[in-house]
Amino acid sequence: MLSASALAWARSLAWRALLPLCLAGPAAAADIDRGRYLVEALTACDNCHTPRGPDGYRLDKRFSGGSQTFNGETYSVRGPNISSDAATGIGSWSDERLAAAIIAGVGPEGRLAPAMPSEYYRILTARDLEAVIAFLRTAAPVEAARPAQRRDGEQKAEIFPGAEAPFEESALDDPLRRGFYVATLARCMECHSGETNGALDHKEKLGAGGKLFRTPAGTAVGANITQHPTAGVGAWSDAEIKAAIVAGVGRDGKPLKPTMANLSKAHFSKMTPRDLDALILWLRTIPPRPGP
Template sequence: MHRYVWLLALAASFSASIHAVRAETPEERGAYLVETVAACGNCHTPRGPDGAPLTGKALAGGVVIELPAFTAIGANITPDIETGIGGWSDAEIATAIREGKRPDGTLIGPPMPFNFYRHISDRDMHAIVAYLRTVPAVANEVPASEYRIPLPDAYGPPATPVPEVPRDDKVAYGAYLAGPVGHCLECHTPRVGGHPDLENRPGAGGMELPAPGGGIVVAPNITPHSDKGIGSWSDAEIKTAITRGVRPDGTELAPVMAFAWYANMSEEDLDAIVAYLRTLKPVSH
């Protein structure tokens, strides 16, 4: 009898979980992705002198990213008609994210990681666009970015349909979150010819990034190498580094990483990302 009751409870719990996933609206899914894994606000929400996001300015643009090759200024991606993307169609917003092309045909420059975003699933892209439509419109004219390098004619061929990645395949889904959505490997992979060396050294670190307040920080090695990477860290320690920016020894990581956004990721998604990182080739770098 007790076993029968336990099985009924388990079935009810499983049914409720499936129902919850199915009940997730595009806006809810988009809100989760934009505000956690993708951390769009890390580049598109202006901050005050204390580094905290400015109230009432979510995704209104203005974040300056200064590197030798460019001075990039995060765009206003709120639905404001004049200064944001309120006049763009859903397809035009998706094209801007996946292909780096504005409705007028001009290219969006780095550091937007189009090589990753073009692999966001169609369902998730629809969800992201749906959520961006719900964000409060903020009138905020953002200066144009300046590039001291030539931009290409295009970042590749037009994006093609992208299927859903099954969430029950933990490693594959973790690769999807750490790759196309969260673009972790964009910053944590050494560059060759200006592009991440994903074929040979994914996750091996080494990219130089501007630090808040000035200076340069180097993205760490997140491969499972026992000495140079995170191979000796426990799952819990890796999750703490992602969500709080604290290493196992208690020292803090540079706040270039979007800890404030990652802190709200689901435990399931964090587990998937950790499972994927464990599969990377250990690299001493």
């Protein structure tokens, strides 16, 4: 059960009134396919919730918990088991409880750590939220010990500007709005915006890059993807930007560093041409900024 404080907080959110009434009903094949696309091509849930081996994701243990530990001032967590296992995963969770975790960052024990990027998923349309849940329900149950989770004090996550509430389905007919939707679910600006005093600054440094990523392969820096002609991608062709997104290849033809290289190969390469075109259309609207 949700704690009283967490439940009260969750009930205060407007999204609850928008949860589709058919969440508890059987999912159509089309819904499951849509959910698979959202999870595999855009939100990249495996990146945090599936263990890795030498050749990539351990799909025999899919969604049983991630390998990476995420650390912040108030938390140290690993992606938990979101397979359909009833004892150690989400098999016993209601659709409403799972929706609360996805788009509000509320779990059975209260507010989740900011490593769970619910502030980017709040934008999900009612249909797409339903589809994601339907697909997760198809995941094979995998029993796995719960990883150690440390959360100290209040867990805060800033809402990404423009993603404060669910999109209406009709908004996706507008290519520019669709591009923003895709960029938000793929969390492009979580990696590519600059920081001020250690926090992402989407107001002054949207897309300006500079965020550090420490991986087993070394340290990488989030690239500038604004329309700056030299520091950013303003002079890049659409084809060059597409290659970076779906193939993990830079303008010079060389492979990009992790984590972009990993995400491109495992996830963004599955993006539909329509979504990819819309994403680039929206990226072209980011004002030029120097940096990092």
